[in-house]
Amino acid sequence: MRLTDWQLAFEQHLLSETVNSSFSATLLGGPTLDVDTGLGIYHNAYRARLQDVLRDDFSAVWYWLGDDEFALLSTAYIRRCPSRHYSLRWFGERFPGFILEHLIAEQSAPLAELARLEWAFTLAFDAPQGEPLMLQDMAQLPPEAWPGLQVQLVPSVQQMLCHFNSVAVWRSSKNEANFPGSEALTEAQVCLIWRHRNVCQYRTLEPAEAWALVGMVTTGWSFSELCAELAVTYQEGAPLQAVTWLKQWVQDGLLQRRES
Amino acid sequence: MSTSLPTLGYGLGLRSEYYQQILEQSPAVDWFEVISENYLVQGGKALYYLDAIAERYPLVMHGVSLSIGGPHALDIDYLKQIKQLAERVQPAWVSDHLCWSRGSAHQLHDLLPLPYTEESLYHVAGRVRQVQDVLQRPLVLENVSSYVRSKADEFTEWEFLNALTHLSGCQLLLDVNNVYVSSRNHGFDAWAFIRNLPPESIRQLHLAGHMDYGDYVIDTHDHPVCDPVWALYQQTLELLGPVSTLLERDDHFPPFEELLTELGKARELGATALGRRALCA
Numbered sequence: 327m328r329l330t331d332w333q334l335a336f337e338q339h340l341l342s343e344t345v346n347s348s349f350s351a352t353l354l355g356g357p358t359l360d361v362d363t364g365l366g367i368y369h370n371a372y373r374a375r376l377q378d379v380l381r382d383d384f385s386a387v388w389y390w391l392g393d394d395e396f397a398l399l400s401t402a403y404i405r406r407c408p409s410r411h412y413s414l415r416w417f418g419e420r421f422p423g424f425i426l427e428h429l430i431a432e433q434s435a436p437l438a439e440l441a442r443l444e445w446a447f448t449l450a451f452d453a454p455q456g457e458p459l460m461l462q463d464m465a466q467l468p469p470e471a472w473p474g475l476q477v478q479l480v481p482s483v484q485q486m487l488c489h490f491n492s493v494a495v496w497r498s499s500k501n502e503a504n505f506p507g508s509e510a511l512t513e514a515q516v517c518l519i520w521r522h523r524n525v526c527q528y529r530t531l532e533p534a535e536a537w538a539l540v541g542m543v544t545t546g547w548s549f550s551e552l553c554a555e556l557a558v559t560y561q562e563g564a565p566l567q568a569v570t571w572l573k574q575w576v577q578d579g580l581l582q583r584r585e586s
Numbered sequence: 587m588s589t590s591l592p593t594l595g596y597g598l599g600l601r602s603e604y605y606q607q608i609l610e611q612s613p614a615v616d617w618f619e620v621i622s623e624n625y626l627v628q629g630g631k632a633l634y635y636l637d638a639i640a641e642r643y644p645l646v647m648h649g650v651s652l653s654i655g656g657p658h659a660l661d662i663d664y665l666k667q668i669k670q671l672a673e674r675v676q677p678a679w680v681s682d683h684l685c686w687s688r689g690s691a692h693q694l695h696d697l698l699p700l701p702y703t704e705e706s707l708y709h710v711a712g713r714v715r716q717v718q719d720v721l722q723r724p725l726v727l728e729n730v731s732s733y734v735r736s737k738a739d740e741f742t743e744w745e746f747l748n749a750l751t752h753l754s755g756c757q758l759l760l761d762v763n764n765v766y767v768s769s770r771n772h773g774f775d776a777w778a779f780i781r782n783l784p785p786e787s788i789r790q791l792h793l794a795g796h797m798d799y800g801d802y803v804i805d806t807h808d809h810p811v812c813d814p815v816w817a818l819y820q821q822t823l824e825l826l827g828p829v830s831t832l833l834e835r836d837d838h839f840p841p842f843e844e845l846l847t848e849l850g851k852a853r854e855l856g857a858t859a860l861g862r863r864a865l866c867a
Contacts (some may be wrong), residue, residue: 327702327738329657329700329705329706329709330657332701332736332738333656333657333686333689333690333698334657334689334690336689336698337689337690337692338693340689340693340694340696341837351733351737352606352736352737352738353734353737354734354735354736354739354772355734356770356771356772356773356802357773358800358801358802359733359771359772359801361734363733363801364733364734364771364802365733366804367733367804368696368698368733368734371695371696372694372695374693375695375696395614407694408691408692408693409692409694410691410692410693411693412651412653412661412664412688412693413623413626413651414623414695415623415627434631435713440622451630452627452628452629452630452631452632453628453629454628454629455629455630456856472840473669481629482629506685521628521629521630524630524631525632550589559694
């Protein structure tokens with residue numbers, strides 16, 4: 327058997343459920359280690375390693391489902407979506423999408439949202455640092471630079487629109503508290519996940535704050551445009567509201583300068 | 587390829603569990619070996635600690651995804667990332683495993699054994715030369731633990747390693763525990779393996795623990811080094827003289843002090859072995 331064919335047969339053994347006896351026949355065991363046991367060691371290690379990765383990256387999904395259901399789901403995922411990236415760090419990338427396809431709709435939507443939330447934490451964890459603005463930078467900004475000030479999100483920020491109480495479920499899993507039960511929210515909520523000083527952070531935003539932030543970082547409003555937009559609601563209090571939010575975002579480590 | 591690489595002394599595998607203690611305590615560890623893939627990211631905690639520790643200690647990069655014997659084309663993007671990381675941390679050398687870890691289309695994330703045939707030998711040797719061309723440095727390859735072997739084998743593993751170093755100019759990371767594990771599983775003489783390797787090619791040694799199931803042994807890196815592996819290690823140093831030694835732990839992480847104590851044991855046993863070597867010289 328040529329090297330490539332032998333390797334493809336080995337790969338098939340790892341990916342399949344059953345032992346391929348014609349492949350086993352190409353192998354030798356040892357004095358007290360038979361071929362089937364030896365192949366079993368590789369087979370078990372392949373699955374165990376990938377399941378460990380999913381348990382680490384989706385610990386809240388695991389917490390929700392429990393050991394047995396999570397094992398069934400992760401086994402199905404491993405079979406359907408074998409790893410494509412050299413680094414195990416990326417193995418879970420397709421897990422939220424797989425949950426949506428694999429489970430019935432009533433369960434899949436909240437569970438997939440929770441999985442997306444957990445994946446967002448992994449993305450924030452090792453995203454590029456960017457150049458976060460500090461309050462000190464803002465203090466040193468000359469008055470004439472304020473009206474034209476434009477900002478964008480630092481690269482680690484992940485934005486999610488949550489339709490379920492996924493943040494509460496996630497938090498209870500981290501605190502090892504009782505599972506709060508999955509519930510649909512009456513109004514969808516924006517949740518930000520990011521990394522600040524090498525620690526992952528998260529925060530849900532009220533609709534008005536989310537709208538203002540999107541205006542600045544996505545639409546590209548300058549500070550004076552933000553004030554003008556806020557004036558519709560806050561009238562003369564608009565500049566104070568704008569500064570309050572901007573200070574909060576900078577303190578959180580969410581923003582960097584947008585150079586026009 | 588140049589073989590003039592330094593002997594680093596006694597090192598530990600760098601694991602995130604110990605980052606903070608390493609920075610706070612500056613332990614008496616001569617060097618650290620880092621798993622390259624853990625740092626092929628764009629930012630975050632891992633890179634922060636890597637940079638901080640690289641300022642204080644010599645580092646060696648140890649990869650697990652090269653798949654030097656695989657059936658696929660070499661991943662040049664991956665190699666370029668390894669090269670960039672090497673430029674960042676300036677490792678004493680770069681190593682990976684003599685194995686394959688990627689199949690036709692899928693990543694298998696294991697250190698799978700190769701048949702020791704002439705076909706494998708030329709396949710791997712050609713790819714080692716390609717890797718060395720990209721990295722612009724000698725590649726150091728580690729022998730892996732195995733649980734099956736091919737009936738088609740034309741060489742012993744040590745004959746294969748000898749021929750590979752000769753054909754490609756690669757160097758060897760001799761994992762003493764892996765030799766022990768494979769010798770138990772396949773019924774060969776572990777010392778025959780080691781004493782038949784080309785001594786001038788051995789750049790580094792690995793020590794680790796395993797799970798002994800009686801009829802077979804699995805390389806798990808979750809236990810202290812066992813007595814037969816310590817004995818084999820001492821024999822190895824008596825034969826080779828000083829070689830950079832690295833203690834690995836990848837699971838069931840003990841308190842850092844326990845690892846330091848185990849590294850101290852490696853130093854003591856190593857010194858004894860080197861003393862015996864000096865007496866016999």
